[in-house]
Amino acid sequence: MKYAYYPGCSLRGTGRAYEESLLAVFRALDVAIQELNDWNCCGATTYLSIDELTSYALAARNLALAARDRLDIIAPCAACYLVLNKTQRYIHDYPDIKLVVTRALDAIGLKYDDRVRVRHPLDIFLNEIGVKAIASRVTRSLKGLKVAPYYGCQIVRPYATFDDQRNPTSMDRLLEACGAEIIPYSLKTRCCGGSQKGTLPEVGLYLINYLVEEAQMNGADVIATVCPLCQFNLECFQKEASSEQNPLSTPVLYFTQLMALALGASSATIGLRRSLVKIEPVLEAKEIAYA
Amino acid sequence: MRNRQLIHAPEPHEAFEPRIVAFFCNWCTYLAADLAGTSRMKYAPNVRVIRLMCSGRVDPQFVLDAFAQGADGVLIGGCHPGDCHYQEGNYKALRRYHLLQRVLRQMGIEDDRFRLEWISAAEGDHVRSVINDMVEKVRALGPLQLNGMTEDALEEVAV
Amino acid sequence: MDLKRTVKFEADRDPEFARWISHTVGGERIRHCLQCGLCSASCPLSLHMDYTPRRLMHLSREGFKEEVLSSAAIWLCTACYACMVECPKKINITHLMYALKERAIQEKFYPKRFPIPVMAQQFSRMVRESGRITESWLIVRVFLRSAIWRLLGMSGLGWKLFLTGRMPARKEKIKRKSEIRTLLASVAATRKELAL
Amino acid sequence: MPDTRRPTNGSDTDGIRIGVYVCHCGTNIAGTVDVKAISEYAATLPGVVVARTYKYMCSDPGQALIQQDIRDLRLNRIVVASCSPLLHEPTFRRALDRVGLNPFLLQMVNIREHVSWVHLDKPAATAKTNDLVRGAVRRVARHKPLQKRRVPINPSVLVVGGGIAGIHAALTLADAGKHVYLVEREPTIGGHMAKFDKTFPTLDCAACILTPKMTAVGSHPLITLWTYSEVLKVSGYVGNYRVQVRRKPRYIIEDLCLGCQECITACVYKEGKTRDEFNLGLSKRKPVYLPFPQAVPQKVVIDPETCIEFKSGKCKKTCIEACGERKAIDFKQKESLEEIEVGTIILATGFTTFNAARNAYYGYGRYPNVYTSLEVERLINASGPTSGELVLRDGTRPKAVGIIHCVGSRDANTNRWCSKVCCMYSLKLAHLIKERTGADIFNFYIDMRTPGKGYEEFYDRLLDEGVHFVRGRVAEVTEWAAHPSEKGKLIIRAEDTLAAFVRRIPVDMVVLSVGLEPQPDAQAVRRLFNISCSNEGWFLERHPKLAPVSTFTEGVYIAGACQGPKDIPDTVAQAGAAAAEALALVDAQFVELEPYTAFISEEECSGCKSCIPLCPYQAISFVEEKKKATINEVLCKGCGTCVAGCPSGSIQQNFFEDEEIFDEIEGVLAYA
Helix, strand or coil, rough: CCCEEEEHHHHHHCCHHHHHHHHHHHHHHCCCCEEEECCCCCCCCHHHHHHHHHHHHHHHHHHHHHEEEEEEEECCHHHHHHHHHHHHHHHHCCCHHHHHHHHHHHCCCCCCCCCCEEEHHHHHHHHHHHHHHHHCCCCCCCCCEEEEECCCCCCCCCCCCCCCCCCCCCCHHHHHHHEEECCCCCCCCCCCCCCHHHHHHHHHHHHHHHHHHHHHHHCEEEECCHHHHHHHHHHHHHHHHHCCCCCCCCCEEEEEHHHHHHHHHHCCHHHHHHCCCCHHHHHCCCCCCCC | EEEECCCCCCCCCCEEEEEEEEEEEEECCCHHHHHHHHHCCCCCEEEEEEEECCCCHHHHHHHHHHHHHHCCCEEEEEEECCCCCCHHHEEEEEEHHHHHHHHHHCCCCCCCHHEECCCCCHHHHHHHHHHHHHHHHHHCCCCCCCHHHHHHHHHHCCC | CCCCCCCCHHHHHHHHHHHHHHHHHCCHHHHCCCCCCCHHHHHCCHHHHCCCHHHHHHHHHHCCCCHHHCHHHHHHHCCCHHHHHCCCCCCHHHHHHHHHHHHHHHCCCCCCCCCCHHHHHHHHHHHHHCCCCCHHHHHHHHHCCHHHHHHHHHHHHHHHHHCCCCCCCCCCCCCHHHHHHHHHHHHHHHHHCCCC | CCCCCCCCCCCCCCCEEEEEEEEEECCCCCCCCCCHHHHHHHHHHCCEEEEEECCCCCCCHHHHHHHHHHHHCCCCCCEEEEECHHHHHHHHHHHHHHCCCCHEEEEECCCCCHCCCCCCCCCHHHHHHHHHHHHHHHCCCCCCCCCCCEEEECCCCCECCCHHHHHHHHHHHHHCCCCCEEEECCCCCCCCCCHHCCCCCCCCEEEHHHHHHHHHHHCCEEEECCCEEEEEEEEEEEEEEEEEEECCCCCCCCCCCCCCCHHHHHHCCCCEEEEEECCCCCCCCEEEECCCCCCCCCCCCCCCCHHHHHHHHCCCHHHHHHHHCCEEECCCHHHEEEEECEEEEEEECCEECHHHHCCCCHHCCCCCEEEEHHHHHHHHHCCCCCCCCCCCCCCCCEEEEEEEEEEEECCCCCCCCCCCCCCHHHHHHHHHHHHHHEEEEEEEEECCCCCCCCHHHHHHHHHHCCEEEEEEEEEEEEEECCCCHHCCEEEEEEEECCCCCEEEEEEEEEEEEEEEEECCCHHHHHHHHHHCCCCCEEEECCCCCECEEEEECEEEECHHHCCCCCCHHHHHHHHHHHHHHHHHHCCEEECCCCCCCCCEHHHHHCCCCCCHHCCCCCCCCEECCEEEEECCCCCCCCCCHHHHHHCCCCCCCCCHHHHHHHHHHHHHCCCC
């Protein structure tokens, strides 16, 4: 089974470490992929507020490209994942949208096909490969590493495609298979503020503060994320979000970086160097090799 | 962006109003139709309901006769499997339905013109959707055209 | 203290707006709203909102366009869908928020240099130009048009990101850019034709 | 059994003379259907002597109009186009009967429920009505005079469910001198009410008003009480139901057990180890137990799941020693099947409460101090696990308590309906908790619903007592503290919609006011008794206003919360009503059955026997000497399945004869 890999814009920018580590995991678990030919921006959450119809057409182009190669899509970025899913639903539910999209695609010689499945790496790893198989391939157990699993919003909401909406556990199970210890984290699906940090800092900071603080108080060594924007928010503004009584400093990695590490990938190839809050000291303290 | 339904290209039989005969059982579907009424649901006026005590009473001849007399569609409504007021009349109806459907196919009568639906006393909205749906499908099919042979056949079995 | 009239006259309402919201995609069930406030309570941003989501639902369905479109609340929505998942009447609140933003932008209902709409516009412009987003450039553009001073504040972080290779200067673009233009043109055409 | 096909007074000697009567039903029909045009059209149809319209046909003047015509115009067939026959067919049949015309020479056309209420387009509705009337006119000409069958009624009544509804119905009937079988699934009667502490709005204690009725049931000479029992099979028909009841073994010989409970004290288990169902797991019980002190009957039960003797067979059996001479304990006891015959049945199977764990975000099952309202009823109940002390799991008293309304009610994600009683019982609990603990109490509600005698006044009283009311549906209960003052508390997050901002309120205890749901086995039960359920799963009444306790199955009545959420007063009222309906039927001594039975014309029957397996009631038998099939009219329920199945067309069904239906088909289709 081969998949069309749809990185999305962020994985080529602030989220590069996500892409690097994800590809490493794909290699380690031999998941066959090919990058979606000439993919375009999904429109993300912002485009919708300018012009919904267009954003559906944009997303649909990617779906059609995948359909042309008869492949299902893997979309690691939470925003991409949701937008593509949502586009499929709305095309199905609203005749008007369907008409607009099909015509637009027709204009560029593409056809919409609702058989394309849009899937998230969590889903693939859990349901196509399975916890057992992964555990069996772990070469460096993350034993003793306390991880706060942070899912954010758009993986589980509004569509619960492969996990529970209120208490998702897919990432927990994958990281446990890698030997890590999952700590209770009641805010695992609380919003990180998305682009608000950029546009309305004081709002964004508040959210970032309590998300990181909660993880830190529960003794997390690291926060694991599934979304480039979440990772960016939680990691890059810890100083600003700190308060005297408890300064924030907790590494925030992509779950794929942790998995890749456990599956034996060298730290050079999984973008650890791109972190602003370094994980290395923690790994050393826990005697987890990472070279 | 409005979400009203898409405007269809005009159907071939726009003017044509199908005539559909429905046989509803007294305990489930007829009640459901009453409920649709008391709840003031609105649906297409193309169906003429004939009340029977049980869908099991529907004699294949009734259906054939209806078609012979110019019905464009026939609908049978009974209680859900397991809910029959007479224990298993609706199962008998189901068996007869399948046999009859085959006969009708041979006569060139499309499947959409002959339908069996399980509708419980509480499902007024289901009555509405089934009737609207069937009327649309039959309207799309157009008036029932019986070739001479079929007509004779119908006459024969019906009376 | 400065007093202002709080009474509302029917003339203050815009029935067309009320009709629009309940016919827009996702607005199907807005009239069912119980005003229970579960959306507000489950919203991580509501604690900064001038109007809680619940109030926006009611004001919209009643047609108080001014209040709704000029509220800060619609811009605070991060589309986390928490409200929508819990809503006891299954109202598509998140989507309505998008619809309101779209309408507010169309009708220029936001303070000048207010970063969020600027962000949205720059975003769409960049997609139109190159088919993809290059975050570094997007941020620069946004702040140039909204709050330059913040760009300076950010520069420290920007530099760090640049050093860690997370702020590539190279612009991302797709090969067949013309397709995007054709796509957008077609959408515009159909919208016009069906008056959507 | 009289012949159902006796000739009528209105004879056909001077041909078929039909009268057609179209009802305006105020504007209900006339608003959408051109009734005048209908009657004019009907007048032109073959056989029609007169066609009239009238504002309200079902009214006395309306009926008089028809009766007048029958006399003056010698009408012998009547068509009434009005509402659903299920509503007024009996009315008009009586009208015919009173002037000596056989009631079955009537045909009704349903032009309200099936036409005027469901269509908007007047011409189309009128056209449809024309067709239906034409069909009826064609059909009625074929009608034959029929006689209802009179069958004797068995005076005993079966009541299913021993909650307050079943108890009240059973006592009413027994006091009226009828023999009642009361079947209860649990080891004791009392139902939910027995679990409550006090009842709103009067605050009299549930036990004080319930237990006397329970003992009355236990001791009433005319009531056969079977607890720990379930109905297995129901056959027969109104007036003559045959019911099979399964009595689960309680491993106690009821007649010998005195309820002294010495066996419980003697049990090898020094204290309870098993979840106590009656206290909803807030306490433990032993393998041999009495559900609660006032249980009726006062007979202990042995639970084979946990009793050592059943598991290993190696128990010291101290219980048997303790029981001694009485010899009431019998480990060998087997379940028994009882066959009873009753004339009528009352279903009072009650409700179940919403499973609060389904609303994960309220933390039920995750946080120990989140309780359901029913659990709190037990906690504040003097005979409950804490003997009335309202304390948290750690034994301390709560200083602040949050009561969350509408848990599992008014929510498209769980149950869409309003459970009707939660507002009031939440107020009651708020009052009682405040009384016992003096805690700060916060009620989180969407709408406060207190319709009922003295209910609103009770709400006022609570407001006086200083209970807080926050109008808003709670989003979540967490332990996550956003503020030092919240540390170690349960934090309730809701929008105070009247203040229009979000509030976080820390409390020590959360009470979830869970809604009411149909019993999980409601579907199975309704099939057993051949009645219907609403979409939500509540038993369906024959008419929401005019027949609230009757069902579409003659002789089967429903009472209490099995029909929909209800508080105690409404439940008792319904139970009384159901008992009265049953009495009315029983005291008539005879019941009239519709004559829609099937009959075989011997000469045409080929004796192929294909009809015999078609009948679910074994009403068809084969007469060997004649080589013909024959139908037992008493057993026949008139479904007509055999009629449709007869290859030689020799079976007919009264009132639904092939000819009648063919004519109706051709009538509705014949182009005007």
